[in-house]
Amino acid sequence: MMNQIVQEAEFRYIEAGEGQPIIILHGLMGGLSNFEGVLDYFPPKGYRVIIPELPVYTLPVLNTSVKSLSEFLHDFILHKELKDVILLGNSLGGHVGLLYTKNHPDFVKGLVLTGSSGLYENNMGDGYPKRGDYEYIKKKSQDVFYDPKIATKEIVDEVYESVNDRNKLVRTLALAKSAIRHNMSKELPNMGTPTAIIWGADDSVTPPNVAEEFDELLPDSNLYWIKCCGHAPMMEHPDQFNQILEKWFDLRKF
Secondary structure: OOOOOEEEOOEEEEEEOOOEEEEEEOOOOOOHHHHHHHHHHOHHHOEEEEEEOOOOOOOOHHHOOHHHHHHHHHHHHHHOOOOOEEEEEEOHHHHHHHHHHHHOHHHEEEEEEEOOOOOOOOOHHHHHHHOOOHHHHHHHHHOOOOOHHHOOHHHHHHHHHHHOOHHHHHHHHHHHHHHHHOOOOOOHHHOOOOEEEEEEOOOOOOOHHHHHHHHHHOOOEEEEEEOOOOOOHHHHOHHHHHHHHHHHHHHHOO
16 A cells, blocks of 8 residues: 555544545454555545544543544544545444444445444454464454455454554453444434445354345445455455445446
8 A cells, every 4th residue: 555644633544536535444453454455446436535544542441432433533524624425334444434324424425334343243352361372363363354365464463463452452342342332223224324235245253144134224225245255355355345336336326
């Protein structure tokens, strides 16, 4: 990823292109580079792709929650003077996007969920007692993907560092618990924002039935499957993910 991280006030982000804004929201263990395929593909097609760095590890512990990240997103959107945005969120990022869309529907033109929390997820909480065991963390990281080779040494090292840093661990656990507590099943039927659900058919973190439930509960959604794919379709099958997303944009005239 060649794009430079921009620092403005308390915000750090990557931005490319001009036109319809797409804001990408990374997951709890995810980083900006997870969306390199999207960042390369859409700007030449008339989209402005913006990936803010969510303050997952810098919020006060007592204020580390999905709600706080949603409020941070609103501050960022106001800072950038954006409107009619498309939100694209993976894992916890999808949950942040859902809550933001519920609270600020006038700012959101469309929502894209991939491996999103908000209904149900298996998390790494059971593995934290073994956080000093590199091979165990490697296996847990590989289990996120259908193809374990996607979990490169760089990815495993980053997860290992995060779960062995006490400050990061405390906030990771706080966010995981916040996500589990904040089940949105009762709120989704009232959310009319057009939503694309792009899901890995072999996702073990947010299993396929979660995608089906999102599709049933959201009033205006389209569900798309990617075969031989785990929890991060935009990383494992970037070309297919981008093609599905582009077709949905065309369908919705975004």
